[in-house]
Amino acid sequence: MVWDWLPEYLPRFAEGLWITIKLFVLSLFFGFALAIPIGLVQVSGPKWLGLIARGFCTLFRGTPLLIQLWLLYYGLGSVVPYYPGLRESFIWPILVEAFPYAIVAFSLSVAAYEGHVMKGAFQSVPKGELEAGRAFGMKGFTLLRRVWFPRAMQNVLPTLAGEAVLTLKSVPLASTITIFGVYGVGSIVRQETYRTYEPLLFVGFIYVCITALVVVLFRWLESRVPSESQM
Amino acid sequence: MNIIKSMLAATVITASLSTGASAEVRLGLDSANYEPFYSRGSDGEWTGWEIEIGDAICAAMKEDCSWVPIAWDGIIPALTAKKIDAIFGSMSITDERKKTINFSDKYYNTPAALVAPKGMSIESVDDLKGKKIGVQVSTTHSNYVEKYLSDGTEVKIYSDFNEHNQDLFAGRVDAIVADSLALAPFLESAEGSCCEVKMELNDEAVFGIGVGAGIRKEDTELLAKVNAAIKQIREDGTYDEIAKKYFDFDIYGGSN
Numbered sequence: 001m002v003w004d005w006l007p008e009y010l011p012r013f014a015e016g017l018w019i020t021i022k023l024f025v026l027s028l029f030f031g032f033a034l035a036i037p038i039g040l041v042q043v044s045g046p047k048w049l050g051l052i053a054r055g056f057c058t059l060f061r062g063t064p065l066l067i068q069l070w071l072l073y074y075g076l077g078s079v080v081p082y083y084p085g086l087r088e089s090f091i092w093p094i095l096v097e098a099f100p101y102a103i104v105a106f107s108l109s110v111a112a113y114e115g116h117v118m119k120g121a122f123q124s125v126p127k128g129e130l131e132a133g134r135a136f137g138m139k140g141f142t143l144l145r146r147v148w149f150p151r152a153m154q155n156v157l158p159t160l161a162g163e164a165v166l167t168l169k170s171v172p173l174a175s176t177i178t179i180f181g182v183y184g185v186g187s188i189v190r191q192e193t194y195r196t197y198e199p200l201l202f203v204g205f206i207y208v209c210i211t212a213l214v215v216v217l218f219r220w221l222e223s224r225v226p227s228e229s230q231m
Numbered sequence: 232m233n234i235i236k237s238m239l240a241a242t243v244i245t246a247s248l249s250t251g252a253s254a255e256v257r258l259g260l261d262s263a264n265y266e267p268f269y270s271r272g273s274d275g276e277w278t279g280w281e282i283e284i285g286d287a288i289c290a291a292m293k294e295d296c297s298w299v300p301i302a303w304d305g306i307i308p309a310l311t312a313k314k315i316d317a318i319f320g321s322m323s324i325t326d327e328r329k330k331t332i333n334f335s336d337k338y339y340n341t342p343a344a345l346v347a348p349k350g351m352s353i354e355s356v357d358d359l360k361g362k363k364i365g366v367q368v369s370t371t372h373s374n375y376v377e378k379y380l381s382d383g384t385e386v387k388i389y390s391d392f393n394e395h396n397q398d399l400f401a402g403r404v405d406a407i408v409a410d411s412l413a414l415a416p417f418l419e420s421a422e423g424s425c426c427e428v429k430m431e432l433n434d435e436a437v438f439g440i441g442v443g444a445g446i447r448k449e450d451t452e453l454l455a456k457v458n459a460a461i462k463q464i465r466e467d468g469t470y471d472e473i474a475k476k477y478f479d480f481d482i483y484g485g486s487n
Contacts, residue, residue: 190305
């Protein structure tokens with residue numbers, strides 16, 4: 001094992017770490033925000049909306065994330081030049097960057113997986129509790145906010161933690177569309193030093209650390225939500 | 232039980248295959264197409280100028296050779312780990328790489344080129360300030376950009392040669408630096424008609440003296456054989472015959 005390259009590349013790893021975390025947190029945030037309505041409409045929405053949500057989950061869970069990412073980035077990239085006005089338009093600076101594409105692709109993937117989880121979570125809340133809420137005069141959004149959503153979250157936090165960790169470990173895929181996170185920096189080290197094990201081990205080590213942090217964070221969240229036995 | 236049997240059989244087959252393969256010389260090349268040097272058709276066969284030259288060198292060495300596609304950023308580790316015996320995939324000879332592996336004598340040399348949209352005026356390297364430049368990972372071109380152009384420009388690194396071409400066409404990068412010859416088919420295509428070669432880049436310290444076969448340090452016997460074979464096909468006209476089929480200029484680049 002030779003580690004003398006490490007000090008030289010640490011600043012770049014720090015930059016990469018920031019990119020990895022930014023991509024991870026943002027896609028988790030947007031993805032979960034989408035997952036709540038996607039789960040909800042499958043349980044209680046109008047039938048056609050539920051079908052659309054189900055179709056979305058099936059489609060995005062059934063295709064590789066790498067393909068989705070490339071369809072978005074390279075697929076759209078190959079179409080865009082045929083709209084001449086676009087290059088002068090105000091959204092062009094965003095279309096040029098790779099990062100927004102990654103956020104969209106990762107968020108949609110998170111939304112599909114967690115939407116499915118949330119559907120089960122909403123379903124698992126006993127009908128009697130919702131009826132009890134209604135008996136207290138709660139309606140629609142208030143019922144969702146005060147009874148249905150918190151009860152659903154209680155059951156599902158450990159599953160969401162698992163999904164979050166899986167999402168984190170998909171982030172290296174973004175290096176294929178020029179977003180060089182921790183993994184990307186690792187591959188630069190590999191090409192410049194011709195060392196294989198050390199950079200890969202170091203990248204793995206960083207991922208273990210972030211994963212541990214995510215797990216601890218979710219444990220803390222779980223501890224804040226009163227469990228069945230405490231009620 | 233059946234499953235275990237077939238697994239055992241598979242292990243035996245792979246084992247016998249790998250021992251059988253060590254008798255031949257395994258030539259490694261990038262798993263992505265690199266036209267006109269090498270590309271894989273829908274039938275899985277590799278074709279191109281470099282494939283023909285490689286086969287000619289093998290014939291001159293009187294060795295059996297096989298072509299092994301490997302992801303470019305892992306190709307030197309694959310050589311040192313003995314997964315292949317020689318890199319024969321348009322790898323430029325550089326001092327940096329020589330620290331890890333040996334190189335045969337060069338078998339061709341083409342300049343690097345800076346390619347940008349036709350409308351853009353680029354007179355010198357200074358005009359690239361504030362622009363986005365695309366390069367492929369693990370290439371002398373990325374080393375060049377890192378050395379001379381990293382100040383004031385944004386460098387985007389791609390894992391695949393074709394991807395930065397696509398993004399140049401899409402307008403996501405303003406310019407790319409790549410091998411002038413490898414770029415020729417792209418520039419002739421409908422998508423590539425957007426762009427043109429703005430200048431040729433020469434820097435021996437970065438680009439080296441040309442392209443050679445990468446060979447393990449300890450494998451001096453193979454190195455000598457490859458060098459002799461290159462010399463032989465240069466002298467007996469095989470090299471020129473193959474080169475004529477692909478290029479209308481001197482791909483060897485000089486007489487040394």
